Amino acid sequence: MGWIYLIIAGMFEIGFTTCLKLSNNFSNLKWSLGFFLCISASFYLLNKAIQSIPMGTAYAVWTGIGAVGTVLVGVFLYKEPADAWRLFFICLLIGSIIGLKLVSR
Numbered sequence: 001m002g003w004i005y006l007i008i009a010g011m012f013e014i015g016f017t018t019c020l021k022l023s024n025n026f027s028n029l030k031w032s033l034g035f036f037l038c039i040s041a042s043f044y045l046l047n048k049a050i051q052s053i054p055m056g057t058a059y060a061v062w063t064g065i066g067a068v069g070t071v072l073v074g075v076f077l078y079k080e081p082a083d084a085w086r087l088f089f090i091c092l093l094i095g096s097i098i099g100l101k102l103v104s105r
Contacts, residue, residue, distance in 0.1 A: 006058055006061055006062060007065065010042075010061070010064075012039070013062060014070055016038035016042055018070070019035035049062070057104045060100055064097040071086075
């Protein structure tokens with residue numbers, strides 16, 4: 001169950017980083033509220049996950065999911081660059097996340 005909590009926490013991390021950008025320095029109330037809801041849910045679920053997953057592994061996976069997801073949001077929604085090197089390093093990050101899952105008990 002810890003891994004499910006962790007994956008959902010990572011999804012909320014993508015949500016709070018996206019809301020942070022859209023909040024326009026917290027001047028847009030709707031996106032600011034979205035940010036606070038997502039960050040609260042993300043940390044709550046991360047806390048639930050570290051009850052059964054080693055803290056270092058959980059934190060690395062959580063930030064990895066957030067980083068990969070946020071890059072993908074940037075590429076698809078904000079037309080940020082998606083050159084070969086950037087995609088290569090995103091794939092390395094995904095491989096690292098999978099590796100941490102495989103070596104964790």
